[in-house]
Structure formats: structure tokens, C-alpha cells
Amino acid sequence: MSYFIKKMSRRKIVQALIALPALSLFRNQSAVPNPNGIDPDEIVEVNGWILKRSDLA
Amino acid sequence: MIFDSYEAYKQASFKPKVCILGSGPAGTTIARKLGAAGIPVAVLEAGSREFSDESQDFYRGTTVGDYYFDLDITRLRFMGGSSNHWAGWCRVLDSQDFEPKAWAPDTGWPISRADIEPYLREVHDILELPDFRPDVPISDDIRWVQLIKSPAVRFGEKFADELDRSKNIAVVLNTYATELAGDGRRVTGARLWSNGQDAGAFTADYFIACTGGLENSRLLLWSNQRSNGGVVPNAAALGHYWMEHPTFQGGNAILANYNEFEVDASNEAFFSPTLAAMERLRILNFGVRLIESPYPNVKRLIADLACTAPDMAEWMSSQLDQRLRCAAQLYVAWEQAPLASNQIELSKTDVDHAGVPRIELHWKKSPLERRTLLEGLRLFGTTMAQKNLGRVRIDDWVSNGGDYPTNEETAGHHHMGGSRMGTDVLKSVVDANCKVHGMDNLYVGGSSVFCTSGQCNPTTTITALACRLGDHLSKVITV
Ligand SMILES: Cc1cc2nc3c(=O)[nH]c(=O)nc-3n(C[C@H](O)[C@H](O)[C@H](O)COP(=O)(O)OP(=O)(O)OC[C@H]3O[C@@H](n4cnc5c(N)ncnc54)[C@H](O)[C@@H]3O)c2cc1C
Numbered sequence: 216m217s218y219f220i221k222k223m224s225r226r227k228i229v230q231a232l233i234a235l236p237a238l239s240l241f242r243n244q245s246a247v248p249n250p251n252g253i254d255p256d257e258i259v260e261v262n263g264w265i266l267k268r269s270d271l272a
Numbered sequence: 273m274i275f276d277s278y279e280a281y282k283q284a285s286f287k288p289k290v291c292i293l294g295s296g297p298a299g300t301t302i303a304r305k306l307g308a309a310g311i312p313v314a315v316l317e318a319g320s321r322e323f324s325d326e327s328q329d330f331y332r333g334t335t336v337g338d339y340y341f342d343l344d345i346t347r348l349r350f351m352g353g354s355s356n357h358w359a360g361w362c363r364v365l366d367s368q369d370f371e372p373k374a375w376a377p378d379t380g381w382p383i384s385r386a387d388i389e390p391y392l393r394e395v396h397d398i399l400e401l402p403d404f405r406p407d408v409p410i411s412d413d414i415r416w417v418q419l420i421k422s423p424a425v426r427f428g429e430k431f432a433d434e435l436d437r438s439k440n441i442a443v444v445l446n447t448y449a450t451e452l453a454g455d456g457r458r459v460t461g462a463r464l465w466s467n468g469q470d471a472g473a474f475t476a477d478y479f480i481a482c483t484g485g486l487e488n489s490r491l492l493l494w495s496n497q498r499s500n501g502g503v504v505p506n507a508a509a510l511g512h513y514w515m516e517h518p519t520f521q522g523g524n525a526i527l528a529n530y531n532e533f534e535v536d537a538s539n540e541a542f543f544s545p546t547l548a549a550m551e552r553l554r555i556l557n558f559g560v561r562l563i564e565s566p567y568p569n570v571k572r573l574i575a576d577l578a579c580t581a582p583d584m585a586e587w588m589s590s591q592l593d594q595r596l597r598c599a600a601q602l603y604v605a606w607e608q609a610p611l612a613s614n615q616i617e618l619s620k621t622d623v624d625h626a627g628v629p630r631i632e633l634h635w636k637k638s639p640l641e642r643r644t645l646l647e648g649l650r651l652f653g654t655t656m657a658q659k660n661l662g663r664v665r666i667d668d669w670v671s672n673g674g675d676y677p678t679n680e681e682t683a684g685h686h687h688m689g690g691s692r693m694g695t696d697v698l699k700s701v702v703d704a705n706c707k708v709h710g711m712d713n714l715y716v717g718g719s720s721v722f723c724t725s726g727q728c729n730p731t732t733t734i735t736a737l738a739c740r741l742g743d744h745l746s747k748v749i750t751v
Contacts, residue, residue: 218511218529221398249542256658258654258657258658260650260653260671261580261581262576262579262580262662262665263523263663263665263666263667263671264577264580264581264663265650265653265654265656265657265663265665266580266581266584266657266663267657267658267663270583270584270657271581271583272579272583
């Protein structure tokens with residue numbers, strides 16, 4: 216479970232983030248609709264987390 | 273006037289029209305209203321000016337069912353009552369709390385919130401509250417509500433000088449009303465215990481029981497037993513429908529911007545359901561309280577999220593770098609279903625020093641409440657995600673239907689019901705004016721008259737109801 220955190224320092228995560236295309240999360244705009252008809256804004260409950268389907272990408 | 277003993281009071285030859293039992297928020301507020309209206313009132317207070325173990329011992333009792341606090345810990349027995357250690361969280365019951373809910377039996381009050389609103393200005397002065405802001409809907413399902421942390425007014429301290437100076441109010445300390453005597457229409461007197469012994473009968477034209485949300489039922493049950501039903505002639509509901517606000521940590525949240533919801537120095541924010549959401553899901557009212565998480569918890573939470581939604585966890589890690597406040601523990605306090613089986617009984621084996629049976633409290637949380645907790649957290653989590661305000665993780669014990677944790681807050685020390693208000697004498701004890709059904713001169717003050725509990729702390733509503741009762745009696749009683 217803590218593998219991800221152990222593996223990457225926080226500095227590295229931030230650097231990686233800068234390099235990544237901006238995430239749609241926490242921004243007041245919907246993610247691009249999925250051509251398969253899956254709604255990225257659909258709310259799902261996974262391992263106790265209440266997430267948008269797009270969070271699972 | 274304040275008398276430190278019943279002996280001292282007797283020397284004063286004061287002739288009260290009204291006798292109030294108990295000097296907590298309810299009793300003190302009613303006394304001040306009556307005193308201001310020129311009505312002579314005696315306030316009999318079982319305890320003294322200070323805490324004492326001897327006085328607290330009269331409050332011991334037992335609980336059957338779910339774990340609950342010791343009954344001598346969850347309240348205080350001296351001048352000012354439990355206001356001597358209340359936390360000061362204030363909010364009035366919502367309008368919807370007064371309305372019957374088709375999906376929850378025995379809900380609904382015979383009054384509406386509009387009936388107590390005229391008294392809220394006075395309540396704000398008494399509790400030293402700024403004005404409440406209106407609720408902020410953040411979705412169709414969830415309201416961002418306000419609880420104000422008042423300076424936690426200690427009624428005994430705040431009003432001691434005023435009560436001492438009053439010519440119309442006599443506060444009589446160390447004077448325990450062990451029982452009321454009645455003939456089925458009127459209370460004819462109160463039996464007193466003072467200085468370690470029986471102190472005879474006390475008479476007045478009117479009596480108001482304000483001994484707290486557990487003790488009112490005990491006093492009335494014992495009085496009724498001793499006078500063969502002469503004090504509460506319609507006693508079917510007496511002691512029943514007792515309620516608390518169960519309170520547990522039910523999850524955690526990662527927030528996009530914690531500051532968005534900051535309310536005050538206490539750093540906590542509160543969320544409740546809309547009536548439409550309660551109706552749709554057939555649940556009760558609840559309050560989700562956000563409490564800022566300590567840093568190690570945040571790391572654990574993000575690590576957990578990384579297993580399910582790695583991108584999201586990355587984003588959160590970056591947030592953590594930029595600002596330290598980005599996660600919160602979610603505490604949920606919820607409305608209890610009013611159940612006749614949650615009740616105060618008199619112990620058959622255990623009595624206090626004055627010979628009065630102690631309380632046996634029967635208390636269990638119901639399946640409807642369990643559903644309220646789970647669905648409430650889901651509603652809150654869904655709103656947070658839909659509005660991109662954050663993400664919520666519900667604790668496993670809540671999702672999986674596990675046992676309630678034993679190392680948690682458990683409840684609010686809010687003792688409600690037992691002599692509830694209503695029109696049906698089989699399901700209530702007092703009428704809309706807090707007068708005991710069938711009795712001409714017996715009233716009840718405090719949260720024992722609550723029909724439902726809502727989700728918020730009770731003392732603001734108790735004080736409003738006390739102002740209302742004081743006003744009503746000022747008009748009814750002629751001097
Ligand atoms: C730890 C704690 C925290 C709390 N925090 C909050 C909060 O943040 N917000 C909130 O709204 N509420 C809070 N409460 C609840 C609040 O304290 C009560 O709702 C409030 O004090 C009830 O007022 P009352 O006048 O009805 O009863 P009480 O305050 O219980 O007063 C009853 C009085 O009657 C006296 N008495 C009892 N029996 C007799 C008798 N037979 N004869 C004569 N006198 C008698 C007692 O000594 C006492 O002085 C808290 C309570 C506790 C214990």
C-alpha cells in the first residue's frame with residue numbers, strides 16, 4: 216500500500232507532476248467524454264473511496 | 273436571592289408562586305423570565321455552588337444495551353447544571369427537524385421552528401452568540417451548516433449576581449426535590465431532602481421540572497409511582513423515546529482547498545443533508561464534522577489512495593508540498609430514531625442516599641441510524657467528488673457493517689426525550705406548552721421534551737424553549 220510513497224520522494228512527485236499534462240482532477244471542468252460511452256464523472260466507490268471514474272485512470 | 277441551605281431560605285419567609293426544580297440553562301432561563309415579570313419564584317437546586325463528589329453520587333446509574341458514558345460523568349449536579357462543562361457548540365434545530373417524517377415513526381413536533389424563532393434574539397444574548405449565517409447549499413443533497421462555538425456560558429457563574437440581587441427569585445442550594453406529590457390534576461407539593469435528611473414538603477402554585485434530560489424522567493417516574501399516577505396521569509410515554517447524538521469518526525477526506533470551508537478558530541466545518549436527500553434515501557438528519565488531520569494521517573491516507581487512484585494520489589502529494597492543511601477526519605453525529613424501547617427506568621435494586629431509585633437507562637442504536645451513517649457519508653463523499661471539492665474515504669467498519677468502535681466519542685452528552693411533547697397522550701407526556709397532560713400546574717423544561725433530536729447540540733433549542741415557556745407562564749400566572 217505504501218509502495219508508491221516509499222518509492223518516490225515528494226520532490227520527485229512534484230517534478231513528475233510538472234512534466235505531466237495537467238490533471239483534470241479538482242478543476243471545475245469535466246474530463247473529456249470517453250468514446251466508449253463511459254461517463255468519467257460517474258461516482259464509484261472503490262476500497263471505501265468515493266471517486267469519479269476518471270480518478271481511476 | 274441565593275440561599276446556601278433550605279434552613280436559611282426558610283428564615284426569609286419568601287412566598288413563591290412558582291417552584292422550579294433545577295438551576296441549569298432551562299431552570300435559570302425560566303426563573304429569570306418569571307422574575308422579570310414580577311412573579312415570585314423559588315429555584316430548588318440539589319447541588320451547591322461548586323462541584324462535589326457527594327452530590328455527583330446521586331447521579332450514578334446503569335446503562336443496558338449499547339455502551340454509554342457513566343451517568344454520573346455525563347452531567348453535573350450543582351448550580352448551573354451541565355453548563356458548567358458544556359463545550360458551547362450552538363445551533364437551533366432545523367425547521368425540518370420539527371416535521372414528521374413518513375419513513376421514521378413517531379417523528380414530528382406539535383410546534384414548528386417558527387414557534388421558537390421569536391425567542392432567538394434573547395437566546396443570542398443569553399448564550400453570547402453572534403448571528404447565524406444561513407445554510408449554504410453545496411449540492412442538491414448537502415448543506416454547509418453553521419454551528420457557532422459560544423463562549424460556553426456557565427449559567428451559575430454568569431447569572432449568580434443577577435439572581436442574588438433579584439427580589440423575585442430565591443435560589444435555594446443544597447435542596448434536592450426527591451419527589452412531587454399530586455392528585456391527578458395538580459401537584460400538591462414537593463418532598464425535599466436537605467442536609468442529609470428529609471426536609472418536609474414544599475408548596476407553590478406551579479411546579480416546573482428542569483432537572484436535566486435524564487433526571488426529569490427519573491423524578492417524574494418516581495413521583496408517579498409514589499402518588500399512584502397522581503403526577504403524570506397519562507404515563508404511557510413517560511421515560512420512553514430517549515435519544516442522544518451518537519458520534520463516531522466514519523472516514524477521512526482529502527480536500528482541494530481546506531480554507532474553502534474554514535469557519536472559525538476551531539477549524540471545523542459542518543455539513544448536513546437537505547430534506548430532499550433525507551426523503552429520497554429515507555434517512556435521518558446528520559452532521560459531518562471536518563476536523564483537520566495531523567500530518568502522519570495525511571501521508572497514510574495518500575498512500576492508501578495511491579492503491580486505488582494513483583494519479584489522484586500524485587496530485588495530493590503535490591498539494592501536501594504546497595500547503596500542509598489538506599486532509600480532514602470526518603466525524604459524524606446523527607439524529608436518533610425516536611424509539612419507545614430507548615427508555616429510562618427506575619432501578620429495582622439500587623437507590624441513592626435519599627432512597628430514590630437510580631436510573632436504569634436502556635439505550636440502543638437502531639438499523640435506521642446505521643443506514644443514516646453510511647448513506648450520509650456516501651452523500652457527502654459524492655458531493656465532494658462531484659463538485660471537485662475533495663475525495664472521501666469511508667472507514668471499513670462503516671462500509672462493512674462492523675461493530676461501532678469503542679475508543680471513540682460515542683455520543684454528545686445530549687440527553688433528549690423521556691417526557692416528550694405531543695398531542696397523543698399515549699406517545700407524549702407534555703403538550704405544546706410543556707404542560708404535563710392532564711395536570712393543571714406541572715410543566716417540564718429542558719431537552720426531555722424534545723420529540724426528535726435533529727443533528728445539532730441541544731442547548732440553544734433548550735434555551736429558546738425555556739424563554740417560550742417563561743413567556744407563556746408570565747401570561748398565564750396572575751400575581
Ligand atoms: C461534556 C459535555 C459537553 C456538552 N457540550 C455541549 C455543547 O457543546 N452544546 C450543547 O448544546 N450542549 C452541550 N452539552 C449539553 C448541555 O450541557 C445540556 O444540554 C444542558 O446543560 C441542559 O440544561 P438543563 O437545564 O436542561 O439541565 P442541566 O444542565 O442538567 O441542569 C439540571 C440542574 O438540576 C439540578 N437537579 C437535578 N435533579 C434535581 C432535583 N431532583 N432537585 C433539584 N435540583 C436538581 C442539577 O443539579 C442541575 O443543576 C454538553 C454536556 C456535557 C456533559
